[in-house]
Amino acid sequence: MKSAIFLKTFRTRHLFLSQLLLILFVMFESLTAQTNTIRVKSEPxxxxxxxxxxxxRADSGDTVLLEPGVYAIHDLQISKSITLQGQEGSILDIEERGYGLILKGTNITLKNFEIRNSGSGFMEDFAAILIENSRDIHVEDLTLTNNFFGIFIAKSERILVSNNNIFSxxxxxxTSGxxxxxxxxxxxxxxxxxxxxxxDGIxxxxxxESKMSGNNVFSNIRYGLHFMYSNSCSYIGNTFEDNTSGVAVMYTKNVEMLHNHFINNWGANRYGLLLKEINDSVVKYNLFESNSVGIYSEASNRVLIEQNEFRNNGTALRMMANGLDNRIEQNNFISNVFEVTTNSRQNPNHxxxxxxxxxxxxxxxxxxxGDVEYRPVRLFSLLAEKEPLSLIMLRSIMAGVLDTAERVFPVLTPKNLVDPKPLMQPNQ
Structure with a gap:
């Protein structure tokens, strides 16, 4: 009996010691594993x-370090798990021949150099960086100059693009990407x-399930941000300024747009933010300033528009009546020409x-x-919609009389589009 117990104890201790030795061996191997840095000089x-x-020559985990200089490249493929890192003055010049870097792999990092002068064309989406069928890719601290597309990401996941300057x-x-x-x-x-x-900027x-934050996107010739069929994404703390058509969000659900600035998108068919067929989403804590239209919403449902500031816009909020159950609450509408416009006498929103x-x-x-409910739709906005030239009468006494009469006895504007609890001071 005692020998059996002894044998069992011995085997248990032997197994424990074997496992401990294995763990220590793995730890030693990981601590002693070395990664190499391979330095590269340009060859004009x-x-x-x-x-x-x-x-x-590089192994997985190695760093390829670019010395300052100009490197002629195109269609350079990277599939190994390495870091390609530059220094001040490290420039990859595609010389308008096609793509720059083509990444197809995992755990690849690009850092701290410039890529310029990609090819352009109608048949190919040439880019400074193409990331395709890849995962766990980091693109950081790069300058991308005069490229057709800056960074083109397709069929990939877990990609980080941060602190880059992308100019064209x-x-x-x-003729642009x-x-x-x-x-x-x-x-x-x-x-x-x-x-x-x-x-488009982005x-x-x-x-x-993607996130865009802290980006400064300006002076692009269509949209600052343009996205479609992209669910469960977040856009937080970005600035979109002076893009020709503003920002467009289309055919999507479960979107969060928080703490963004939509500024100076002014002109015909320009919007701070265009919402088209957006469902179950949140637009909150944003600034809409000096846009032709702050938010234009069409066929969008169950969108919460809350605690935003609309300042100095032509029309702050243009809400089409084909959207249902949207909630517009606790926003500040300050010094806009028209605060709310719509296209129906029905109001399916709150x-x-x-x-x-x-x-x-x-x-x-x-x-x-306020003790009196407020009707934000002006009669004159309906007239201006049908006859734009009537805007020259906007500041006239007659326009003010018409608006006042319509608010007291609504005939043409939506009778039930009212704010029953208007604030006397801006919401903080």
Whole structure:
């Protein structure tokens, strides 16, 4: 009996010691594993040569370090799990021959160099960087100059694009690409990038569970942000300024747009934010300033538009009546020409607790809420919709009389489009 117990104890201890030794061996191997840095010098006039040779010599985890200089490249493929890193003055010049870097792999990092002068064309989406069928890719601290597409991401996941400057000089939509283009991808994050001079600053199509934050997107010739069929994505703390058509969000559900600035999108058919067939989404804590239209919403349902500031827009909110159950609450409407416009006398949406700078009601009990409900749709906005030249009468006494009469006895404007609890002071 005692020998059996002894034998069992011995086997248990032996197994424990074996497992412990195995763990210590693995830890030792990981601590002693070394990664190499392979330094590369430019070879003027020799296409791909020095970088391509360094990549071929590199093992998984190694860093290929570019010395300052100009490297002629095109269609340079990276499939190994390496870091390609530059220094100040490290420039990859595609010389308008096609793509720059083509990434097809996992755990690849690009960092701290410039790529310029991609090819362009109607049949190929040439890009400074093409990421395809890849995952766990980091693109950081790059400058992308004068490229057709800046970064083109397709059928990939877990991609980080951060702190890049993406500049181009697009003149026409048909001959230009997008700054960051995402297609059929998942878990992509784009943070703190500056993007200008492209067709669309950021473009998403069939993208899921991705996040764009802290980007400065300005002076692109179509949209600052343009995305379609891309569910469960977030857009937080970005600035979209002076893009020809503003920002467009289409055919999508479960979108969060928080703390963004939509500024100076002014002119015919320009919007701060266009919502088309958007469902179950949130637009909150944003600034809409100096746009022809702050938000244009069409066929969108169950969207919460809350605690935004609409300031100095032509029309702050244009809400088409084919959208249902949207809630417009606790926003500030300040110094807009028209606060709300619509295309029907029916109102399937809910307005409550907003501050309207054109409100002339009173608050006798001092609770901060107006004692008289507010009708934000002006009769003159309907006239201007049908006869744009009538805007020359906007500041006339007659326009004011018509608006006042319509608010007291609504005949043409939506009778039930009212804010029953207008705020007396802006919402903080």
């Amino acid at each position: 006039g020799i296409l791909n040569s020095s970088i391509e040779n360094a990549i071929q 000089n697009a003149k026409r939509q048909t 997008n700054g960051i283009h995402l297609w059929y991808s998942k878990n992509v994050e784009a943070h703190n990038n500056t993007i200008t001079g492209h067709r 473009y998403l199509e069939f993208v899921e 307005y409550e607790g907003n501050y309207w700078s054109q409100y002339e009601g009173y608050d006798l009990n001092g609770d901060g809420i």
